[in-house]
Amino acid sequence: MPDEAGWLDLPPERMRELGHQAVDLVVDHLTGLRAQPVRTPATPADLRHVLSEPVPEHPADPGLLLELLTREVLPRSLRLGHPGCLAFIPSANNFLSVLGDLLASGFNTSPGAWPVGAGPAAVELVTARWLAELLGLPEGTGGVFTPGGTLANLTAIAAARDDRLGADSAGGVLYCSDQTHPAVLKACHVLGLRREQVRLLPAMNAEPVRQAVHADRAAGLRPFLLLANAGTTATGAIDPLPELAELSRAEGLWLHVDGAHGAAAALTERGRTALRGLAEADSVAVDPHKWLFQPYEIGCVLVRNPDVLHRAFTIDRFRAGTDYLTVSRPAATETNLSDHGVQFTTAARALKLWLSLKGFGVSAFRAAIDHGLDQAEHVAHRVAVSHELDLVTGPSLGIVCLRYRDGSDETQAAICRHVNESGDTFVATTTVDGQLALRLCTINPRATRADLDRVLTAIVTAGRSAAV
Numbered sequence: 001m002p003d004e005a006g007w008l009d010l011p012p013e014r015m016r017e018l019g020h021q022a023v024d025l026v027v028d029h030l031t032g033l034r035a036q037p038v039r040t041p042a043t044p045a046d047l048r049h050v051l052s053e054p055v056p057e058h059p060a061d062p063g064l065l066l067e068l069l070t071r072e073v074l075p076r077s078l079r080l081g082h083p084g085c086l087a088f089i090p091s092a093n094n095f096l097s098v099l100g101d102l103l104a105s106g107f108n109t110s111p112g113a114w115p116v117g118a119g120p121a122a123v124e125l126v127t128a129r130w131l132a133e134l135l136g137l138p139e140g141t142g143g144v145f146t147p148g149g150t151l152a153n154l155t156a157i158a159a160a161r162d163d164r165l166g167a168d169s170a171g172g173v174l175y176c177s178d179q180t181h182p183a184v185l186k187a188c189h190v191l192g193l194r195r196e197q198v199r200l201l202p203a204m205n206a207e208p209v210r211q212a213v214h215a216d217r218a219a220g221l222r223p224f225l226l227l228a229n230a231g232t233t234a235t236g237a238i239d240p241l242p243e244l245a246e247l248s249r250a251e252g253l254w255l256h257v258d259g260a261h262g263a264a265a266a267l268t269e270r271g272r273t274a275l276r277g278l279a280e281a282d283s284v285a286v287d288p289h290k291w292l293f294q295p296y297e298i299g300c301v302l303v304r305n306p307d308v309l310h311r312a313f314t315i316d317r318f319r320a321g322t323d324y325l326t327v328s329r330p331a332a333t334e335t336n337l338s339d340h341g342v343q344f345t346t347a348a349r350a351l352k353l354w355l356s357l358k359g360f361g362v363s364a365f366r367a368a369i370d371h372g373l374d375q376a377e378h379v380a381h382r383v384a385v386s387h388e389l390d391l392v393t394g395p396s397l398g399i400v401c402l403r404y405r406d407g408s409d410e411t412q413a414a415i416c417r418h419v420n421e422s423g424d425t426f427v428a429t430t431t432v433d434g435q436l437a438l439r440l441c442t443i444n445p446r447a448t449r450a451d452l453d454r455v456l457t458a459i460v461t462a463g464r465s466a467a468v
């Protein structure tokens, strides 16, 4: 038997060659987006045709495999960074972050335990501190990075539950609006909060919330959490944070803000104004893989008093019999991030955010977010002066909802289908007050005013033919 175990190794020159090929393919993708359709649909049968093969027992040429993936597989998607994509929350990643992910995966060191990944842990700590400062959160705020908004919200809700209800969450009740993202309700479910422990209110104004809290207390229940939205996914709506902050203090409730989409707007002056009260939250969830232009996955939960995270998630609460993990214990001044969140081993996912914030400077991010807000204002203005369109909601945190004036819900749906079939634009619909609206999310920094004008023209043209 040879001494060197090279089964999964490649010669250094071949690694460089393949690496260059992969980078070239990514750069071609990023710089060629505009020339691509916004979406290439694919049926399961299409992809089975490409991918259904026996287990690959023997090696294949990796260069050809990279080509196969980038030619046949990855393109069969909605291109969320395409300037014509206004559906969902568009995600226009940036190349420095892509390189951050490459380094994170290449060096493969995990920030979860300080003795294991001190360097990447330090990057997470400093990047979380920057993020807190950029959102205007108070000094001392700390947090952890997560795979996304779902886990960021889950982490916050678990911390709030432990902090306010202790070991037994029986009878605990939380309050949120019926516009809350399903991910948050799923997180509640995963945490073992039953459906009747979640009060879904039509609006989160302080007075009705106070009444609901008092009624629940009178019934022997234990209100513990106000869950506010800073940018609902449907309309970008913001719950009244200052009055909810006041209510939460008066009632001894935890205030968590789901800012997965919207919190990043606080980097700008307009956004900071719209999100007044955010700084008073006990915790905030924000998704850098949305409006901070990071590749998936990266979410973040920021907590005013990070000790609460530590008490909720420290490994010492969860040790079974074995003690083999003692070598990963941090020294007094060190932080084990796995003691502050759900996961143990994690990717060094803050590296990409650190690298892009440093490499472009925060001013570039601020300008890019501001552009998204400008774009939404432009759309709202165009709709307001149009004789054929009605403004339904917004602009709010980069989201505008509108309707074709002389059309039913069916007309709006037909417009959406028609516009999306064109291949250069992709929009969504959502229901607002029982009526179907076209929803445009304008946060892609690479989309221009002309791109939006083109979308509006397409909507009007489709509306004229759908309405007759």
Ligand SMILES: *Cc1c(COP(=O)(O)O)cnc(C)c1O
Pocket: 089, 147, 148, 149, 150, 151, 181, 183, 184, 231, 232, 233, 258, 259, 260, 261, 287, 299
């Ligand atoms: C996207 C989003 C979520 C879910 O976050 P993921 O990153 O998809 O896990 C939760 N809440 C809001 C408001 C969102 O926009």
